[in-house]
Amino acid sequence: MADQVTLTIDGVSVSVPKGTLIVDAAKRIDNDIPVFCYHPKLKPVGMCRMCLVEVGRVMKDRATGQVVLDDAGQPKVGFGPKLETACTTPVEPGMVVVGASQKVTDARDDILEFLLTSHPLDCPVCDKGGECPLQNLTLRHGPGKSRFVYDEKQKNDKHVPLGGPDDALIFLDRERCIQCARCTRFCDEIADDHVLGFYQRGRKIEIATFSEPGFDSKFSGNTTDICPVGALTTADFRFGARPWELTTSASICNHCPVGCNTTFSTRREAKSGGKQVIKRVLPRQNEQVNEVWICDKGRFGYHFIESPARLTAPLVRKDGKLVEATWDEALTRVAETFKAAGSALVGLAGGRLSNEDLFAFKQAVSGVGGKALLDAPLAGGDLTTVVGVSAGVNSGAGTDLGQIGKGTAILVVASDLEEEAPLWWLRVKAAAERGATLIVANARPTKTDRYAKHVVRYDVGNAVSTLAGMLLEGSSDYATAFAQAENALVFYGREGLDFAGTQALAQACANLLIETKHVGRAQNGLIGVWTTANAQGAAELGLTTTPASPAVLAAARAAWFVGTDPLGDGRLTRKDLPPFTVVQELFLTDTAKAADVVLPAAAWAEREGTYTSGERRVQRFYPAVPAPGATRPDCQIAAEIGKAMGATRFGGFPAQVFLEIARTVPAFAGLNYAAVSKVAPQWPDVGGRDQYYGGASTTNLQGLGVQLPSAAERGTVPQAARAEAPALAHPVGTLLVLPIAKLYDRGATFAPSTLVHPRVPAPFVAINPADAARIGLADGDEAELALDADTVLVVAKVTADAPEGVLLLPVGLGVATPEGPAPARVAKSARVAA
Amino acid sequence: MFTEILKGFVTTGKVAFQPAETIQYPEQRKPVSARFKGRHELKRYDNGLEKCIGCALCAAACPADAIFVEASENTDAQRFSPGERFASTYEINLLRCIFCGFCEDACPTEAIVLESNYELAYTDRHDAIITKDKLLVAPAAGQPTTPMRVEPGTFDRPVPDMKNPD
Amino acid sequence: MDQGKHILFRHRDIANLRDLDVYLAHGGFEAFKKAVTTLTPQQVIDEVKNAGLRGRGGAGFPTGLKWSFLTKDSFPRYVVINSDESEPGTFKDREILTHNPFQFLEGAMITAYASQANTIYNYVRGEYWDVVAGLERCVAQLYERGFLGEKLFGTEFKLDFFHHRGAGAYICGEESALLESIEGKLGQPRLKPPFPADKGLYAKPTVVNNTETVTNVPFIIQHGAAAYRQNGTEKSPGTKLFCLSGHIQKPGNVELPLGTTLRELIYTHGGGIRGGKGFKAVMLSGASSVVLKVDDALLDTPLDYESVAAKGAMLGSASVIVLDETVDLSWVILKTTRFFKHESCGKCTPCREGTFWMLSILERINQGGAAKADVDLLQNVASQIQNKCLCPLGEFSVTPVLASLKTFRGDFDARTTDGAPKAAPKSAPKKAAVEAGD
Incomplete structure (x- = not known):
């Protein structure tokens, strides 16, 4: 065991590893020392002075270094004249900490009184009300009446958009700020985006952003979680609802393979015609996946679920047009045609589908002899x-x-x-x-x-x-x-x-x-x-990764696209489609428009299921809002099709399908929803009685997930194999386009989040200064990029980040991008601005 | 035996000519006390702005969960209340309400007040849910109604007047 | 001091001492040469320890002992001179830097040698830009003549000297905030531990000394500890620069041995109180002082660190502000509190909010709109700030407040509406803050 130190806090003995701070040691024994500036994930600064406690240390003789003993033979403990901050003081053996004395009680009252002197009377209009550490600590430790003259309060800017007036994701209220520096330290220490800092000094000290656009960080939303007051709030949730009016549901973010644990806060409201809607997304603590953080895409990128463009009823092509039909009609048509196609059925699924969806899909397709494939660009x-x-x-x-x-x-x-x-x-x-x-x-x-x-x-x-x-x-x-x-x-x-x-x-x-x-x-x-949330799950379930291409569909007589849009991505055209195409989707995508049957799917937030993260952790998500119209979960649709074809013998409910997976896929052996929903106490404790100690991140009561054992771990001996890629031709003097990923794009699941649009760049190409000079392009010029297939208009960004001879072209911004590196030419656009 | 009957008639005769307590409702209405808790009203300031700032403390205080509030943002072009926030939806379900007045006590701006109207019969359950348009009082004579357009910077604070409680 | 006997203000004995050749002609840089060529760093430290030199910036910490705290085996090291003289009533370092710069520079250089540091930063307050211009010329001359740079006096010792100007913040006179400022960060104090001797500038062992302190060093090395101890007292040896300001006949700096009585300072060297008025109160360490009521016992107190401490005050930087009988202490305290409120860095809650609150109350008192209860409130708020702050600025902001309320409560009560028999506000109330409020 690492060095343990034993000390006494308010009469209770506790043993903690050496180097632990007093606040953390106290937390272990449910002794909540109040803090504002301290956060267990940030370096302590001892600024707010809220955690002042009496600290007594074992007295040592100055000359001999020996411990001084009292009459009873016990080490004498000497208390310093001043109170010390518990958040900056590491524990020492034999230390005695007192938080329950009159001196400390008075100190806490005093500090809160100071903080409230210029704090505005905003509780009724402040979004933080109801989940505010300042409110909670004032009620617990603070004064009941103010002695400060109201008219003399320091006034400051309120509702400051950190960013432009139209593109701010976060609003700052400078009057509410208690200058705890949690936000600036988060940006500096954790996100390493030095975009927030202090400006001025003394009572006038305030937070300012130093970037263009303002608060330019992909993790900016996390500061609204850890801000102990309502100074930093999101534009997304502004005046959304009171925390006690919200229902919470656990979920997993489905934008990327990390699988951050999230919580949906929902409310049934009149504004939405009586529907239950999602009001915000918060992180859920999972120290093994995302700790207590989520990125801004996960936080602000959920609006597609409630988009009015969602498909709500099955569509069947009659007389050349897609018309609404019943499920029975649609499913019968699909099952009959698929069964008839047999081995000429090709199923392409996207990586956004849950484990249950992919399994049911695979069973149905391979059950009639067809090919069940994962449509994804990354192999392995x-x-x-x-x-x-x-x-x-x-x-x-x-x-x-x-x-x-x-x-x-x-x-x-x-x-x-x-x-x-x-x-x-x-x-x-x-x-x-x-x-x-x-x-x-x-x-x-x-x-x-x-x-x-x-x-x-x-x-x-x-x-x-x-x-x-x-x-x-x-x-x-x-x-x-x-x-x-x-x-x-x-x-x-x-x-x-x-x-x-x-x-x-x-x-x-x-x-x-x-x-x-x-x-x-x-x-x-x-x-x-991976480029999607559950590509790992697809791999674990045995789906082969094959990107959609004309070759894949060449011999097909029927195709089933689930959660993927190859026509919209430009990888297929109408003529590549087989005689019978079924699309199972959330929206009427380009592929759906060309399909014979369109089946409306429920989004992941409208049903339960599991995702396997890139780190091979199976995590469960729960329904947050009811599924709209006649939509059904993907696994249910797939199981019903499979049943109608005689290929599947299990029901379509996610829990059932998961048990089937556990029964048949070795990696999932022994798992069930209960195992995946198990929780254990996590450290640091950001929940518990003092929930706001760590931020608004919600306690994880719904599951930490289970990591799957790899085949190598289960006994398979991995063998190396040949790995060769043909050399890429890049003659000197020519330009090569290199497609790169961008977090904020115009994809179907992110485009409906209009509040982030100002941060999504217009299509651009990054070009090296030497190349730009040769071609005659200046930074910001409109340029014509000629690729093999087409010419696109982009903005030129001249930067040394682009290697010489290479053009960086972000994917997903609305212009066609090649699958891999491709030769290209770029020139200043001949268009004259109107 | 006759004396008892006569006594009865005398009592009847005495009472017959006493003034009656009964009042001719609805032509006459008995005044209610100052603290009478009748139907709610959302009040306005003298300048026409609504007092309600959409804080939902009334909804939180209500023991019967009778109040539903949704808040929205004020702009200077369309201002409903002073400050940043106003109640865009405000509904009280009178079937749930127990007329305790906790909402009135909780309100930081004295917006929701239980007034003296006790004539609350309805024939349809849906009519029992009174919405903001029925709760809001009319503006004082000569004052504009909300939403109104104001000079930027004039009504930035949600609670414009602060009386020192001492 | 007697003419000819100055140790620090030698420019008052020797004309043109800021000319390098004049300085050299009068034994300049002999001490530095002696240290670098004949003494080890430890020997220099020991000599300064024996001399008993104490920090002149205010804390009075034994200088030699401070130098010995540098973490062994941790390099490089830095010497930082604190010339951010910002305490109200302090202007001694300015005179040294303007008129006797080379002695100061020599002292800093010997300090660097003793600390085994090869870089010296002189942090000078931004308002002294003209002083810095002169100092930079002096430093350039030293480089030319081979007193700074590589291989000094034929040894392996190399030394560089840089000036760094502040930007108008008193808090940057606090050593850890000063180091933050040099590093280009927000001028806010750091948590201690770790201390600068362990992790100072750029997280390396650093010695931070006041201008006046290092200016003593050449004498000590040149003439020895015993000679240095000829002046002053046993526990507070040497001479001190006293800054006289306020209602004094002859304001300015004067160098005197530690232990000189207050009476001698004020009346012999300061020319007594201006206009012959009564001497009501004195602040011995600038705005951060305990305001002392003047009586004979106080006038006969020797001005050394121990004796002043025995009186419940601190000698500090010996910035003596003299207050005569016409002074209203509530007005003085308004000034000091306004200063601290303006200079507070804002990092910790009690100082940031507390100085702002104390100032609000004091403004109300001074404008005549306060009641006695407000004076009690001021006492309460000041006590609330005490012992909770992150750095000494907050603590020192309440020192004059609490001391004045204790000793001169009458001055405050006289300004209140219900405090004194002949209470008449000196000025019409601008805001009747407590009663109305609409």
Whole structure:
């Protein structure tokens, strides 16, 4: 056991690891020392002075260093003349802390009185009312009457948009601010976005943003959780509802493979015609996944669920037009045609579907001999089931990014983590700061480089050869560091690669892990930075990843698209579709418009199910709002189709399907919803009686999830295999377009969140200054980008972040982008501005 | 025996000519006390702005969960109440209400007040849910109604007048 | 001091001492040369320890002892000179920096040698930009003549000197806020521990000393600890620069041995009270002082750290503000509180909110709109601030308030509406704050 220190707090003895702060030690014995500026995830500053307590230390003789004993032979404890802040004082053996004395009670009353002198009388109009630490602590420790003259209160700006008046996501009320610096410290220490700071001094001190656009951080919403007053509030939830009027439902964010645990706060309201609607998204504490944070996409990107454009009834094509039909009619038509198609049925599912949906889909399709595929651009899912991160069945503790530090190597290749999986970026950064050896390999600089011990720059398309090179002994210091590390994790993405390239890269990464013996145990393995939430689940359930292409559908007589829109993405055209196409979707997408039958699906927030995160953790989500119209959960639809075809014998309810998965898929053996919903006390304790100690992040009472054991852990011996990617032709003097990911895009699940639109960039291309000078492009110019298939109009951004000869083109902003790197030409647009 | 009958007639005769307590309702109405808790009203300030700032403290205080409030943002072009916030939806379910007056006590701006109207019969249950338009009093004579357009900066505070409680 | 006997204000004995050649002609840089070429850093520390030199910035901490606290085996080290002279009533360092700059520079350089530091930063308050211009010229000359730079006097010791100007914040005179300011961050004090001697500038061991303190060092090294101890008392040896301001006949700086009585300072050297008025009160350490009522016992108190402490006050930086019989203490305290409220950095709650609150009450008192209860409230608020603040600024902001309320309560009560028999507000009330409020 690490060094334990025993001390007494208000008469209760407690033993904690050396270095623990008094506030945390007290929390362990349910002694809530009030705090404002302290947060267990931030470095303590001792600014607010709310946690002042009496601290007595064992007295030592100055000369001899011996402990002074009293008459009874016990160490004498001497109390200092001043109170000390519990949040900055580490525990010492034999320390006596007193929080329950008159002196401390008076001190707490005094500090609260000071904070309330200029605090505005805003409780009735403040969004924080009802979940406000200042309110709670005032009622518990503070004065009942004010002695401060109302007219002399310091007045300040209220309702300041941090950003422009039309694009602020967060509003600042400077009068309510109690200058605790939690927001500035979060931005500096955790998000590493130095966009918020103090301005002025003394009573005039206030928060200001220093970025353009204001508060330019993908994690800005977290400050509204940890702000102890209503100074920082989101524009999304402004005046939404009172906290006690909200119902909470646990969920999992479905934008990226991290699988952040979230909570939906819902209310049935008159504004929405009596419907129950989602008012906001908050993080849910899961120390092994997202701790107490979520990114702004997860926080503000839920509006698509309630979009009026949602499909609400099945549609069937009659006389060339899609008309509403009943479920019976639609399902009968589908089942008959699919059964007749048999092995000529091709099913393509998107990675946003839950485990239950994908399983039911696979059973139905393969039950009649068809091909059930995952339509995704990143291969390697099958490899992650073998050499993916392990649950530690033999060691007890699974893979947890929050536990790694010195002794672990993390390799991030071909991925811009901050844009693709922000919470992984946050956790990898924290791991690097704790001493993990971070190696970042990419063709261009990304934000992850800042914390890397080794930054490996290769030419576009050379990711695979770079990885393969790491297997050569002594080839580089980063290869050696990786091989010699006790534990190693590899995150791989698809930047600079086409689909075949990603397959090769995944194999190369797997080879590296196998050769360096970093498989089959916890804190080791391969993680794919998937483009969707449940691609890992699809892999675990045995679906093969094959992106939709004309070749895939060449021999098909029927196609079933579930949660994927290849026509909208430009990967298929109408003529590629087989004679009978069924689309199961939330919206009437381009593919749906060309379909013969359209089945309306329920969104994940309207039903229950499970997702498997990229770290192979199965997590459960619960329904938050009722499903609209006649929509049904995907797994139910798939099971009904399967039943009608005689291919499926289980019912469509998610819990049932999950039991079926546990019965048939070895990795899921022994699991059920109860196991996945198990909770355990977490540290730091941001819930409990003193819920706002850690922020508004809600207590996790609905499940921590279960990590699946990898095949390697279960006994399979992983084998290395050939990993080759053809060299990419990039003649000198030509330009290569490199598609890159952007967190904020115009995708179907993010576009309805109009409040974030000002932060979604207009389509642009990033070009190196040397190339820009040669072509005659200046920063901000409108440019014509000529790709193989079409020419698109974009804004030119001249930056050294783009390597010479390479154009960075973000995906998903509304202009066609190639699948992988492709040659291109760019010139200043000939259009004259009107 | 006759004396008893006569006594009865005398009593009847005495009382017959005493003034009656009965009042001719509805032509005559008995005045209610100052503290009488009748039907609610949402009050306005003298300048026509609504007092209600949509804080929902009345809804929280209501022991019968009879009040439903939704808040929205004021703008200077369309101002309903002083300050940033007003109640865009305000409904009281009179079937639930027990006329205790806790809402009146909880209100920070003295917006919701139980007045003297006790004539609350309705023939349809839906009529029992009174909405904001029925609760809001009319503005004082000569004052504009809400929403109104105001000069920016004039009504930034939700509670414009503060009397020192001492 | 007697003419010719100055240790710090040698420019009052020798003309043009700020000319490098004049300074050199009068033994300039002999001490530095002696230290670098013949003494070890530890020997320098020991000599200063033996001399008993105490910090002149206000705390009076033994300088040699401070130097010995530097964490062993941790390099590089830094010497930072605190020339952010911002305490109201203090102007001694300015005279040194303007008229005797080379002695100051030599003292800082010897300090660096003793601390095994190769970089000195002189943090000067921004308002002294003209002083800094002169100092930078002096430093340039030292580089030219080989007193700064590489391989000094043929040894391996190298030394660089930089000036850093403040931007108008009194709080940056607090050593940890000063270090934050040099590092380019918000000038707010740090948590201690860790202390600057362990993790100071850029998280390296740092010595922070006052301008006047280091200006003593060349003499000590040149002439020895015993010679230094010829002046002053046993526990407070040496000479001190006293700044006289307020209702004094001859305001200005004067260098005197520690232990000189207040009477001698005020009447012999200061020329007594202006206009021959009565001497009501004195503040010995600038605005942060305990305001002392003047009587014979006080006048005969020797001005050294111990004797003043025995009187319940602090000698501090010896910024003596003289208050005559016409002074109303409530007005003085309004001034000091306004100063502290303006200078508070805002980091910790009691100082940020408390000084603002005390100022509101004092403004009400001074405008005649307060009652006696408000004076009690002021007492209460000041006590509430005490012992809760993150740094000494907050603590010192209440020192004059509490001391004046204790000793001169009558001055405050006289300004209230219900306090004194002949209570008549000196000015018409601007706000009747408590009663109305509409």
